[in-house]
Amino acid sequence: MNISARNCLKGTIKSITRGPIMAEIVLDIGNGVQVTSVITAKAADNLGLKEGKEAYAVMKSTEVMIAVD
Amino acid sequence: MNISARNCLKGTIKSITRGPIMAEIVLDIGNGVQVTSVITAKAADNLGLKEGKEAYAVMKSTEVMIAVD
Amino acid sequence: MNISARNCLKGTIKSITRGPIMAEIVLDIGNGVQVTSVITAKAADNLGLKEGKEAYAVMKSTEVMIAVD
Amino acid sequence: MNISARNCLKGTIKSITRGPIMAEIVLDIGNGVQVTSVITAKAADNLGLKEGKEAYAVMKSTEVMIAVD
Amino acid sequence: MNISARNCLKGTIKSITRGPIMAEIVLDIGNGVQVTSVITAKAADNLGLKEGKEAYAVMKSTEVMIAVD
Amino acid sequence: MNISARNCLKGTIKSITRGPIMAEIVLDIGNGVQVTSVITAKAADNLGLKEGKEAYAVMKSTEVMIAVD
Numbered sequence: 090m091n092i093s094a095r096n097c098l099k100g101t102i103k104s105i106t107r108g109p110i111m112a113e114i115v116l117d118i119g120n121g122v123q124v125t126s127v128i129t130a131k132a133a134d135n136l137g138l139k140e141g142k143e144a145y146a147v148m149k150s151t152e153v154m155i156a157v158d
Numbered sequence: 159m160n161i162s163a164r165n166c167l168k169g170t171i172k173s174i175t176r177g178p179i180m181a182e183i184v185l186d187i188g189n190g191v192q193v194t195s196v197i198t199a200k201a202a203d204n205l206g207l208k209e210g211k212e213a214y215a216v217m218k219s220t221e222v223m224i225a226v227d
Numbered sequence: 228m229n230i231s232a233r234n235c236l237k238g239t240i241k242s243i244t245r246g247p248i249m250a251e252i253v254l255d256i257g258n259g260v261q262v263t264s265v266i267t268a269k270a271a272d273n274l275g276l277k278e279g280k281e282a283y284a285v286m287k288s289t290e291v292m293i294a295v296d
Numbered sequence: 297m298n299i300s301a302r303n304c305l306k307g308t309i310k311s312i313t314r315g316p317i318m319a320e321i322v323l324d325i326g327n328g329v330q331v332t333s334v335i336t337a338k339a340a341d342n343l344g345l346k347e348g349k350e351a352y353a354v355m356k357s358t359e360v361m362i363a364v365d
Numbered sequence: 366m367n368i369s370a371r372n373c374l375k376g377t378i379k380s381i382t383r384g385p386i387m388a389e390i391v392l393d394i395g396n397g398v399q400v401t402s403v404i405t406a407k408a409a410d411n412l413g414l415k416e417g418k419e420a421y422a423v424m425k426s427t428e429v430m431i432a433v434d
Numbered sequence: 435m436n437i438s439a440r441n442c443l444k445g446t447i448k449s450i451t452r453g454p455i456m457a458e459i460v461l462d463i464g465n466g467v468q469v470t471s472v473i474t475a476k477a478a479d480n481l482g483l484k485e486g487k488e489a490y491a492v493m494k495s496t497e498v499m500i501a502v503d
Contacts, residue, residue, distance in 0.1 A: 090228060092285060092363040093270035094223070095194045108455035110315035110334060113474065114224055119189065125164045126222035127455060127474060129288055129320065129334060132231035136226050145225040147230060150267055151358050151496050152221035153195035154163070155183055156214040156437040157205050159435060161432040161492060162477035177248035179384035179403060182267065196248060196267060198389065198403060198495055201438035216437060219474055220289050220427050225230040232361070233332045246386035251405065252362055258326065263302045264360035265386060265405060274364050283363040289427050290359035291333035292301070293321055294352040294368040295343050297366060299423060299501040300408035317453035317472060336426055336458065336472060339369035354368060357405055358496050370499070371470045390500055396464065401440045402498035412502050421501040428497035429471035430439070431459055432490040433481050 096148040098124060102140050105133060114138060116146050165217040167193060171209050174202060183207060185215050234286040236262060240278050243271060252276060254284050303355040305331060309347050312340060321345060323353050372424040374400060378416050381409060390414060392422050441493040443469060447485050450478060459483060461491050 100116035103123065112133040114126045124146040138144065169185035172192065181202040183195045193215040207213065238254035241261065250271040252264045262284045276282065307323035310330065319340040321333045331353045345351065376392035379399065388409040390402045400422040414420065445461035448468065457478040459471045469491040483489065 090230075090283070090363050090365060091274055092228075092230065093264075093266040093274060093361045095267060095270055095273075097225070098191065098193075106455065108315060108453060110313065110318040110320050111455040113219070113455050113476075116224070122167065124167075124217075124222060125219040125474070125476075126224050126231075127219045128224055128231040129233060129332070131320075131332075132224070132233055132288075135233075136224060136229055136231060138224065138226070143227070145228070147223040147225050148193075148217055148221060149361060150182070150194040150196040150270075152217060153193060154216040154438045154494060155185070155195050155197055155201070155205060155207065156166070156216050156435050157207070158212070158435055159432050159434055159437075159490070160481055161435075161437065162430045162471075162473040162481060164474060164477055164480075175248065177246060177384060179382065179387040179389050180248040182248050182269075194267070194269075195438075197438040198401070198440060200389075200401075201440055201495075204440075205436055205438060214435070218430060219477075223231045223287060225228050227228060235363070236329065236331075244386065246384060249386040251357070251386050251407075254362070260305065262305075262355075262360060263357040263405070263407075264362050265357040266362055270362070274362060276362065276364070280364070285361040285363050286331075286355055286359060288320070288332040288334040290355060291331060292354040292369045292425060293323070293333050293335055293339070293343060293345065294304070294354050294366050295345070296350070296366060297421070297501050297503055298412055299368065300402075300404040300412060300499045302405060302408055302411075315453060317451065317456040317458050333369075335369040336371060336470070338458075338470075339371055339426075343367055343369060352366070356499060357408075373501070374467065374469075389495070392500070398443065400443075400493075400498060401495040402500050403495040404500055408500070412500060414500065414502070419503070423499040423501050424469075424493055424497060426458070426470040426472040428493060429469060430492040431461070431471050431473055431477070431481060431483065432442070432492050433483070434488070
């Protein structure tokens with residue numbers, strides 16, 4: 090399945106913290122950079138996420154803000 | 159100013175395409191990886207974005223989805 | 228690729244309206260119900276969207292609000 | 297009150313799972329299709345949501361992604 | 366219709382700028398404070414928005430970030 | 435750091451409710467108006483949020499809907 094979301098960053102799951110409804114996933118995308126994602130706990134279960142497994146951070150372009158120093 | 163959005167990826171502005179309301183910004187974040195952002199054209203003007211300039215892609219963790227192969 | 232977004236509604240593309248940056252896609256999901264999506268024009272091109280083609284509306288659960296009469 | 301969000305799907309509340317901050321609402325929108333929503337637990341209380349009650353899933357068009365097989 | 370979005374700020378429409386797909390609405394919410402909204406141009410038409418008219422800025426709580434100096 | 439998000443409302447933190455993953459922050463922005471934000475609990479910790487402290491509610495314009503009576 091191809092999706093309209095235009096950003097996809099490959100990484101390795103570093104940690105998974107489950108709450109009752111939401112779960113926080115930290116992805117290591119290389120060069121010491123981490124991306125934090127909050128998805129539903131059920132989605133984390135459905136995807137079979139596990140520490141050390143490969144995964145992608147996917148973001149719609151309208152959700153990416155730009156900042157400058 | 160510190161903000162609650164937890165993801166901040168440093169990059170270089172590769173292209174800016176302006177529409178009447180929105181603008182599309184492509185950021186090169188290194189290793190051949192690009193991040194596409196759509197912000198308002200006025201925000202692009204206010205920030206003084208220019209090709210080749212350093213900028214950051216900022217994403218709230220609830221806007222980062224996870225995908226697996 | 229499996230994604231954490233938990234909502235996926237199958238439909239047929241009824242119309243595509245392209246602007247310079249964004250495109251509006253109307254999906255007929257059956258029973259006379261339509262879903263309107265706004266994605267980047269480039270994403271619409273990359274996906275090869277065409278009127279009459281099958282497609283899915285995909286929504287993260289945190290983006291679905293609930294209303295009552 | 298009329299709102300700019302352009303998508304509104306009528307359904308019946310199938311389940312409500314409350315966490316301390318967020319609540320997950322599953323809506324049956326007919327034909328065996330379900331829509332999952334995550335809203336704040338307080339919003340679920342304020343709206344008086346109950347299983348079996350009619351409700352609407354409301355989504356802004358910029359939050360609806362498009363996918364194709 | 367009551368909605369789960371928990372933030373609603375009353376204001377007066379100060380300006381409307383229409384693009385082909387999106388429209389930018391500036392709302393004056395009093396005390397010299399303005400709120401900028403980008404919605405679809407069709408939603409702006411459907412709501413009959415006009416400069417000087419009363420309107421509300423509505424935001425889901427998960428879309429409100431917090432910043433500190 | 436300047437950011438593309440165009441809305442920034444100054445206020446005072448009225449309450450903080452922490453869940454395991456998310457935290458709900460209520461901001462008093464004056465004139466009896468409150469804004470509710472849900473951010474990650476870790477972001478609330480990192481920002482050092484405390485009741486009575488000054489803070490800003492920051493919203494991207496594409497996340498601000500418009501409603502009329």
